[in-house]
Amino acid sequence: MANYRAKAKWASLAKVEAQKISERTRAGMARAKAQGKRISRPTLSLKLKQQIAERIAAGAVLGARSLHPRRHGADYHDKKRADAHDKHRPKDGS
Numbered sequence: 001m002a003n004y005r006a007k008a009k010w011a012s013l014a015k016v017e018a019q020k021i022s023e024r025t026r027a028g029m030a031r032a033k034a035q036g037k038r039i040s041r042p043t044l045s046l047k048l049k050q051q052i053a054e055r056i057a058a059g060a061v062l063g064a065r066s067l068h069p070r071r072h073g074a075d076y077h078d079k080k081r082a083d084a085h086d087k088h089r090p091k092d093g094s
Contacts, residue, residue: 033039044052 029039
């Protein structure tokens with residue numbers, strides 16, 4: 001029973017802390033907005049918009065990984081997985 005009470009106490013403290021964090025975040029966002037700062041995602045560059053349009057026109061399936069300049073698309077990772085699988089396959093073809 002004591003263990004249950006301790007867990008309930010910790011859960012209560014965690015809930016209060018989460019509420020405080022939420023309040024501080026909302027207050028900070030309101031303060032930034034009042035100062036004229038933009039609170040949203042940055043807009044896409046013209047170059048990236050053109051790349052998206054070209055890939056859509058080519059019939060590509062788009063995802064965040066395929067558009068990020070420093071990340072590889074899913075096809076790259078699928079090939080890497082297949083290569084790793086082949087590396088561990090026995091040489092006799094079985």
